[in-house]
Amino acid sequence: MRATPEDVGLSAARLYKIDHLTQGYINDGMLPGTITLVARRGKIVHLSCQGKMDIEADKSMEDDTLFRIYSMSKPVTTTALMMLYEDGRFQLDDPVSRFIPAFRELQVYSADGRHTAPARPMTIRDLLTHTSGLTYGFMNSTPVDAMYRQQGVEQSANLAEMVSKLAGIPLLFSPGSRWSYSVATDVCGHLVELIADTPFDEFLEEQIFAPLGMTDTGFVVPEDKVHRFAANYDRTSDNGMRLIDSPESSPYLQDRGLHSGGGGLVSTIHDYYKFASMLLNQGEHAGTRILGRKTVELMTSNHLPNNGDLTSMGQAVFSETPYDGIGFGLGFSVMLDPATAQILGSPGEFAWGGAASTYFFVDPKEDMLVIFMTQLMPSSSYPIRREMRVLAYQSIID
DSSP, X not given: OBOOGGXXXXXXXXXXXXXXXXXXXXXXXXXXXXXXXXXXXXXXEEEEEEEEEETTTTEEXXXXXXXXXXXXXXXXXXXXXXXXXXXTSOOTTSBGGGXXXXXXXXXXXXTXXXXXXXXXXXXXXXXXXXXXXXXXXXXXXXXXXXXXXXXXXXXXXXXXXXXXXXXXXXXXXXXXXXXXXXXHHHHHHHHHHHHHTSOHHHHHIIIIIHHHTOTTOBSSOXXXXXXXXXXXXXEXXXXXXXXXXXXXXXXXXXXXXXXXXTTOOEEOHHHHHHHHHHHHTTTEETTEEOSOHHHHHHHTSOOSGGGOOGGGGSSOOOOSSOOTTEEEOSSSEEESOHHHHTSSOOTTOEEEEOTTXXXXXXXXXXXXXXXXXXXXXXXXXXXXXXXXXXXXXXXXXX
């Protein structure tokens, strides 16, 4: 449903500042193209396509363009697992080893090679909050990361193989003691498979995508949609771009076997709007309920110890969100204090982004959501997410 900005307490003139920002990045050759969506009170009031979806093919950005959403897959996977939680299939404090017995033998890394038993078992909540002790191989910051690369964890043939490899690698820390961005959400995807006794990709399609009408979201780009698939770029040292994944030859054109719950989905801005709108509307979108209200409240609450922020959980490593004033829920960052975070926002607003600079945030207090799509890696290239937040919030006039 569409409306004019003023109908929902936003200023059209002020929203135009978003287009001015993104067009500047495009004109300077820093981004290929962008789509921005702003919605409030259940109505889309700003939808702007700019630049190119594929520079080499000279294709303009369209609102049905398909994007690699990478870690914006994580909230989808979390939702899938929490649907099974609502069915009474597990409790958040259940040990992961209840479903993955090989995790009973997990050890915590020690530099002298004398790895030790964790202070307590890894729980399902640890996976959902990235306090599991798992990591990513691309972090390139610890010997455990190196083990992931040596074992090819993130290049596994499927989720079961990935989890099998993880069972033989020590944890970075004892579960619950620190926060570290990780493959934990891929393990959550495997838990969905095990608990539901259904392949992960099929569960997502049957339980989330089809009910919400997310017809363009999945792990593979079908042949008849390749013409809508964006090219992916990498930032160069001179703030330019180089093509790293062409739509015509992309690995996404075939089923790669590893259905990564942490980063494998392709989607459109309209599909992701349906998903984000469901969360904003406390589990329901267009008459279809995916989650209960209390479940969404739990997912978007801060789960870090003593209501602390990410800074309180140890040394900052790569993430898709800042650390100061930001907590973490079950699959999302959660705004605790805008003043500490030094950014416009509301306590309780939740968000996440993807490696190719995609981003979304949902603000229940303002009944507002924003989605930003582009294809530039890494996501840390430019501060456009923070800039986007400021420009979205400054448009509120009621």
